[in-house]
Amino acid sequence: MLQKSASFPGIQGPIVTIVMDGYGIAKSDVGSAIAAARKPTLDRLFANYPNITLRAHGVAVGMPSDEDMGNSEVGHNAIGAGQVYSQGASLVADAIASGSIWQGAAWQQIVAGARAGRGVIHFIGLFSDGNVHSHIDHLRAMILRAREEGVPAVRVHILIDGRDVPETSALEYVLPFEAFLAELCRDGFDARIASGGGRMNITMDRYEANWNMVEKGWHTHVLGEGEQYESASEAVKVLRVKLPGTIDQDLPPFVIASDGRPVGTIEDGDSVIFFNFRGDRSIEITRAFEEKSFDKFDRIRVPSVTYAGMLQYDGDLKLPKRFLVDPPAILDTMGEWFAKSGITQFACSETQKFGHVTYFWNGNRSNKFDGETYQEVLSDVVPFEQRPWMKAAEIADAMIEALNSGQYRTLRCNFANGDMVGHTGSFRAATMAIEAVDLQLARILPVVQALGGVALITADHGNADEMYEIDKKTKQPAQNPDGSFKAKTSHTLNPVPFILYDAVTGGRLGLKQLPSAGLSNIAATITHLLGFEKHAKWDESLLEVK
Numbered sequence: 001m002l003q004k005s006a007s008f009p010g011i012q013g014p015i016v017t018i019v020m021d022g023y024g025i026a027k028s029d030v031g032s033a034i035a036a037a038r039k040p041t042l043d044r045l046f047a048n049y050p051n052i053t054l055r056a057h058g059v060a061v062g063m064p065s066d067e068d069m070g071n072s073e074v075g076h077n078a079i080g081a082g083q084v085y086s087q088g089a090s091l092v093a094d095a096i097a098s099g100s101i102w103q104g105a106a107w108q109q110i111v112a113g114a115r116a117g118r119g120v121i122h123f124i125g126l127f128s129d130g131n132v133h134s135h136i137d138h139l140r141a142m143i144l145r146a147r148e149e150g151v152p153a154v155r156v157h158i159l160i161d162g163r164d165v166p167e168t169s170a171l172e173y174v175l176p177f178e179a180f181l182a183e184l185c186r187d188g189f190d191a192r193i194a195s196g197g198g199r200m201n202i203t204m205d206r207y208e209a210n211w212n213m214v215e216k217g218w219h220t221h222v223l224g225e226g227e228q229y230e231s232a233s234e235a236v237k238v239l240r241v242k243l244p245g246t247i248d249q250d251l252p253p254f255v256i257a258s259d260g261r262p263v264g265t266i267e268d269g270d271s272v273i274f275f276n277f278r279g280d281r282s283i284e285i286t287r288a289f290e291e292k293s294f295d296k297f298d299r300i301r302v303p304s305v306t307y308a309g310m311l312q313y314d315g316d317l318k319l320p321k322r323f324l325v326d327p328p329a330i331l332d333t334m335g336e337w338f339a340k341s342g343i344t345q346f347a348c349s350e351t352q353k354f355g356h357v358t359y360f361w362n363g364n365r366s367n368k369f370d371g372e373t374y375q376e377v378l379s380d381v382v383p384f385e386q387r388p389w390m391k392a393a394e395i396a397d398a399m400i401e402a403l404n405s406g407q408y409r410t411l412r413c414n415f416a417n418g419d420m421v422g423h424t425g426s427f428r429a430a431t432m433a434i435e436a437v438d439l440q441l442a443r444i445l446p447v448v449q450a451l452g453g454v455a456l457i458t459a460d461h462g463n464a465d466e467m468y469e470i471d472k473k474t475k476q477p478a479q480n481p482d483g484s485f486k487a488k489t490s491h492t493l494n495p496v497p498f499i500l501y502d503a504v505t506g507g508r509l510g511l512k513q514l515p516s517a518g519l520s521n522i523a524a525t526i527t528h529l530l531g532f533e534k535h536a537k538w539d540e541s542l543l544e545v546k
């Protein structure tokens with residue numbers, strides 16, 4: 001049990017945490033869809049209520065360096081755990097640097113498995129240096145090691161990014177990588193890219209939003225079915241001409257073939273490494289490889305392979321069974337300790353972010369703690385620039401109903417809009433995304449007040465706050481050859497807001513802007529508002545009681 005606070009009895013009503021995904025505080029208004037949005041509720045909150053900024057990127061959320069932007073996994077992990085752990089990106093980089101990854105049973109089984117079969121290791125994963133789901137340096141290191149250990153062949157199945165890196169940067173990765181593989185193809189070693197496609201088109205679905213993406217990925221990587229090209233660079237170039245305006249993340253699948261035959265189907269006896277370290281978008285394809293009674297789509301042919309994930313993606317489901325690097329052992333989360341202390345919890349989002357406020361929040365565990373209630377609002381399966389409001393209204397409906405039920409001491413939700421629409425690169429749609437969230441805050445907050453509660457409004461990282469690549473010299477949006485602005489689809493390095501909506505104590509509460517204040521201070525702050533002492537491992541509360 002958490003101890004009751006000696007100094008503060010807690011707020012009587014519900015404590016609500018609202019995560020506005022992808023809402024950062026930019027240094028300049030240039031290219032900010034947030035600055036351009038009409039958002040009277042947020043404006044009023046910033047003007048009239050205690051608010052500070054929180055660090056949401058780099059080492060403050062367990063990333064290797066402050067050059068690394070934040071992301072939903074590390075952000076929600078830090079919020080939910082109240083502590084900062086070295087995250088997948090750091091753990092994998094360290095395991096490679098120290099060589100411990102090669103000593104692990106999983107790597108050795110991958111190599112032995114391939115040797116006992118046709119001698120092929122397949123690598124499937126997100127092909128960039130975004131460091132959100134994967135890093136291309138990890139892929140290169142594994143290929144070099146496989147060669148050193150005498151594995152005769154590797155096949156690489158590339159998921160083209162353009163979402164954590166610039167939107168049409170694919171060739172900046174593909175061309176040097178093709179040269180890298182060509183250089184290695186000596187002394188009987190045979191390494192090729194075998195298939196690929198845009199990450200938002202195939203394979204990397206999450207939270208079961210659209211299994212069809214994974215089915216397309218299976219047909220592409222495993223069965224080798226689809227449009228054939230001579231090389232990945234040719235595929236990217238031809239597809240760009242064929243489908244003008246299609247950004248990298250949406251590129252259709254392609255198969256590399258020679259004389260009409262795919263160069264790298266996945267066969268019995270092969271080894272397969274899914275080299276993403278982040279779990280949400282790795283779980284479905286992993287299930288397709290591992291589950292015996294898999295029923296999400298017809299796999300047609302199921303090769304018997306030695307499969308490993310870069311990390312274990314779900315600690316409750318033990319998925320995958322084999323993994324190259326141990327995930328962070330995220331212990332003593334807020335969800336767990338609230339459960340132990342009899343504090344009821346309600347969590348809600350739409351499909352695209354549902355796991356963020358449940359699975360990521362609870363340290364990458366898919367099981368509920370006692371006293372937790374989850375509600376998922378089904379996301380549309382559409383390009384989100386066409387529906388920037390997404391399911392914000394339905395999430396607010398669910399929150400209001402849960403608040404009025406009187407059953408929950410704490411409630412949390414995630415509004416996906418700023419992030420999911422921010423990733424599309426559409427400035428206009430992103431302003432509407434922010435406006436949609438603002439409109440729903442205006443509905444939820446009066447209900448919180450009427451029940452004698454308070455709300456914390458924050459975000460997990462930036463995104464809609466910078467919608468254009470900024471030219472470093474002019475500080476103005478960078479331009480494409482045709483004069484249009486270069487869209488920025490990725491997250492930002494900016495801090496995020498932390499607002500205390502308190503319309504019930506007559507201004508007794510404030511927030512402390514500690515220099516180190518970050519997402520990991522939120523758990524203790526919520527706990528403080530509930531009238532409990534924080535867990536000893538958590539970073540401190542930012543609440544000020546006057």
Ligand SMILES: O=C(O)[C@H](O)COP(=O)(O)O
Binds near residue numbers: 021070072073133419
């Ligand atoms: O998976 C994605 O959509 C992006 O790579 C990162 O976005 P998220 O961290 O906000 O989910």
Ligand SMILES: [Mn+2]
Binds near residue numbers: 072
């Ligand atoms: Mn996010």
Ligand SMILES: [Mn+2]
Binds near residue numbers: 420
């Ligand atoms: Mn995002």
